[in-house]
Amino acid sequence: MNAISVKNLTYEYEENIKAIDNISFDIPVGSFVSIIGKNGSGKSTLAKLLDGLLIAKSGEIKIFDLILNNKNIKAIRNKIGIVFQNPDNQFISTTVEDDIAFGLENRNIDSNKMQEIVIDFAKKVNMDKYLNKEPSNLSGGQKQRVAIAGVLALNCDIIILDEATSMLDPKGKEEIRQLIVKMKQENPSLTILSITHDIEEAYLSDYIIILENGKIIKQGKHKDIFSNLDELKKLGFETPFFITVKQELLKHGYDFSDCENINDLVEKLCQLM
């Protein structure tokens, strides 16, 4: 079954300027998808269309078995949690605690249980010391952590992350990634859509969609996308670091092409040294 199914979707902010231009794709339940593409290619616009924040000019969006329309929009919003590119656009309440709770309140969760969930997720993103602070008075990375907690706490079926960790330090990025991996282990049907400029991050997903000028110029499974690195490079993307190392080694006649990740590579390399 598909969690997301998009057909011939088009969106224009202004007459005749297509921010999303006739795109189609299907995302099976439980996928971990990355959306990559240059600045202005349409990634955030697509995210907002999926959540019904923007209404397409033409085309169809289906979330599980629901077609996105006026009648279904509420039900669909309950299934999708989206972390926006600018966390400030997400904050509604005057304390971190209320803010994480806000989405939960709309979902009729028992208030004792709610308190528990809020504290649990604040802890998970390392912000439990800041529960009484005003979200707008946090550092950039702290804001992103709170925005993420607020969305993860909702226990949605689909999570969309729009450059949600762009201002975290690398360790913080990894912590959030681990948190999501763990949530996915607990709930394998969780579907994740991650918009990112970090190729190392995209490398960890199992399906990749590449946008350019509002069009999908390439999409495919991890293997298909990363098997043609020259093409990726031509499209303006970097090569993941450990693959660069493999390529360099190959230039010197050492073939490590069967290594799937950095630890694997280090292991095999050490056997040679």
Next chain:
Amino acid sequence: MPIDVKDLHYIYFKKTPFHADALNGVNFHIDNNKFVAFIGATGSGKSTIIQHLNGLLIPTSGEVKVDDFILTSNKRKNKSISKLRKHVGVVFQFPEYQLFEETVEDDVAFGPKNFKVGKEEALLKAHQALLSVGLDESYFKRSPFELSGGEKRRVAIAGILAIEPDILVLDEPTAGLDSRGCEYIMSLLKKMHDDNKTIILVSHDMDLVNKYCDYVYVVDEGKIVNQGSPKDVFVSQDLKGDLEIPKIYYFCRLLKEKGIDLDINSINNLDDLMNQIIERIKK
């Protein structure tokens, strides 16, 4: 223009229930024409530090000195802030808050106009700055609020380029930029550095810091806890392993954990790393 910061303390919402100690005695000196980075964990105080450099924040105590401009908690002394801003341009972490005019070109021209450059010339400077951050003419008349995240950041960066300050301070300039955009902006900064400007970055991208900066300050809980050349800082951190390090040094660390000790001190880039690895294999 040298920068001197002495025993800088900053408290947000002093004497209120929201009281938050952000800086607890920060000292540094940045000479003219340096390319410097402030790095450190989320909430460590980096943005708070750099917002002092153009008087956006005023020290709770201590002193910030940029050339002859002195900022202290004594408000009467701080009257030349607007002059200071001609010399120190700051791009915030969230560029949104820096954009306010109706069109992109007016937004970027605002700075030069504010510093008494004529309207025509200000627009000319704005156009040049926009082109240099990769935004072509089609963006000039658009609203800065109706742009993508990366495009907004580019406009904000163009906004300080147009002022032509002596010191450029950028808080996470490459967050949200695509990889070509990153390269573009960084080589632009490098060019300005070659042109005798001082560049100060806050960044979480350690590869970038390693490649471009000549001095690094590590901030932790409102204090500077380590400083030096990128290599000194990253290699000494490497042993402790709590701060994130550039990928080349991370690779060395993984090898070391397996008992392969490379000569990390002579590794500055990927080529150095590869040469050492190949040499070791051949031996």
